[in-house]
Amino acid sequence: MQNRKDDPRDVVVVTGAGGMGTAVARRLGSGRTLILADHSRxxxxxxxxxxxxxxxxxxxxxxxxxxRASVEELARLSAEQGRITAVVRWCTPPESPPRRPRSAESSTWTCSARCM
Structure with missing residues (x-):
């Protein structure tokens, strides 16, 4: 995969179109080509x-x-737009509450989410 060399515009890729991902996109996207990715169409x-x-x-x-194929397609489409200068992966928890881990000794919380 090669970045386009004929386009001087920098490309910023932000995964996650929720509140924080959108705020990051606004902050970094000015004057650049902005690629925004999310699982929710x-x-x-x-x-x-x-x-x-x-x-x-x-x-x-x-x-x-x-x-993996979905992420590879995102990378390919992004590289076609110009020179990728930043990739921001923003992950937010799901709308449902986290589940307790199976082990009572573990203090780690787990959640099922498609991280964006």
Whole structure:
């Protein structure tokens, strides 16, 4: 996979179109091509529309980060847009509460989520 050399615009990739991912996209996306990825197509479309209306050069890519092929496609599409200068992976917990681990001795909480 090669970055496009003929496009001087830097590319920023942000995975996660929730509140923090969107805030990061706004902060880093100005003057750059912004690639926003999320597993929720509805949320992705909404945030891409908002950012586009605000003047950002943004493209939404539906991505399931738990699926290697999906992540590889995100990387390929991003590299086609220009020189990738930043990748921000933002992971938020699921909407359901975390589950206790099986071991009572462990203080680690686990949750089932597609991290974005």
């Amino acid at each position: 509805e949320r992705l479309d909404q945030v891409v529309a908002e950012l586009s209306a605000e003047g950002y050069a943004v493209r939404g890519v539906p991505t399931d980060v738990s699926d």
